[in-house]
Amino acid sequence: MTDAVLISETIEPGIVRLAFNRPDKLNALSSEVIRRLDEALDRIAADSGVRVVILTGAGERAFVAGADIGEYRGRRAKPFIAYQHESRRVFDKLESLPKPTIAAIRGYALGGGFEIALCCDVILCAASARLGLPEGLLGLSPGGGGSQRLVRAAGKYVASEVMLGARRITGERAFQLGLAAAVCPDEELTTAALERARAMLKVAPLAQAEMKRLIRIGPDAALPAAQTLEQEVLFRLYGTDDAEEGVAAFLDKRAARFRGE
Numbered sequence: 001m002t003d004a005v006l007i008s009e010t011i012e013p014g015i016v017r018l019a020f021n022r023p024d025k026l027n028a029l030s031s032e033v034i035r036r037l038d039e040a041l042d043r044i045a046a047d048s049g050v051r052v053v054i055l056t057g058a059g060e061r062a063f064v065a066g067a068d069i070g071e072y073r074g075r076r077a078k079p080f081i082a083y084q085h086e087s088r089r090v091f092d093k094l095e096s097l098p099k100p101t102i103a104a105i106r107g108y109a110l111g112g113g114f115e116i117a118l119c120c121d122v123i124l125c126a127a128s129a130r131l132g133l134p135e136g137l138l139g140l141s142p143g144g145g146g147s148q149r150l151v152r153a154a155g156k157y158v159a160s161e162v163m164l165g166a167r168r169i170t171g172e173r174a175f176q177l178g179l180a181a182a183v184c185p186d187e188e189l190t191t192a193a194l195e196r197a198r199a200m201l202k203v204a205p206l207a208q209a210e211m212k213r214l215i216r217i218g219p220d221a222a223l224p225a226a227q228t229l230e231q232e233v234l235f236r237l238y239g240t241d242d243a244e245e246g247v248a249a250f251l252d253k254r255a256a257r258f259r260g261e
């Protein structure tokens with residue numbers, strides 16, 4: 001499906017590409033973009049034919065350059081707070097989507113753009129990628145989980161440099177820091193994202209959904225509780241048809257056909 005501000009298209013069986021599509025505004029997140037993203041995530045969650053989502057930005061210059069600052073003018077608190085609540089809800093929905101997500105970043109991923117990337121399971125950066133949380137330059141601070149996800153993902157000193165100095169992280173540095181799974185020339189980004197998405201199609205969907213939950217929830221729990229959670233997940237998966245199929249396919253030396261059951 002294509003609409004003005006968010007393009008949603010199946011690019012290969014099982015793989016959907018969501019492209020933020022306001023290139024003249026560096027794909028800034030207007031309220032409408034947030035609404036469209038919310039709807040797209042609901043459609044994707046409900047469609048068992050969709051296995052992997054690639055998020056990207058239209059045009060050469062940006063993934064997403066943050067919230068649409070034009071909507072901030074006038075210091076009206078009510079719509080501002082509503083926008084922040086909505087963004088947080090939708091970003092959380094993205095993070096907890098029970099299917100793998102890949103952020104493929106070319107150019108600016110600032111503010112809400114970086115926050116969206118931090119909600120994805122894999123970040124791939126083109127050499128041109130510039131990641132940052134520059135809200136301090138506006139006299140503000142992040143509101144869509146960016147400060148908290150970045151400090152958890154990259155530690156206090158990286159988060160401090162990025163926020164207190166409004167420093168942008170290059171694609172190469174994001175890779176060195178372990179934020180990005182890879183950095184590649186800009187023209188290879190689409191291929192790199194597709195390669196990873198295809199690999200994800202081979203992993204059982206229920207296992208992916210459960211492992212996503214483990215990765216999301218585990219680090220906030222004490223280790224023994226997190227390990228108990230891990231084993232609960234494994235024991236539940238062991239009883240599924242997909243586990244039976246996966247083991248049988250290995251022993252029969254054939255590709256597994258998972259049905260998500």
Ligand code: COA
Nearest residue numbers: 024025026028065066067068069070108110111112134135
């Ligand atoms: N909200 C609204 N519009 C934005 C935007 C945003 N977050 N980011 C960029 N734009 C718009 C610009 O206003 C400009 O529109 P115009 O051509 O109608 O004037 C267009 O996108 C191109 O941006 P421009 O600033 O001219 O490009 P640049 O190369 O000089 O600078 C950035 C690029 C990303 C450094 C700069 O646009 C920027 O700092 N953006 C804001 C980033 C930010 O603070 N994000 C967090 C928001 S809470």
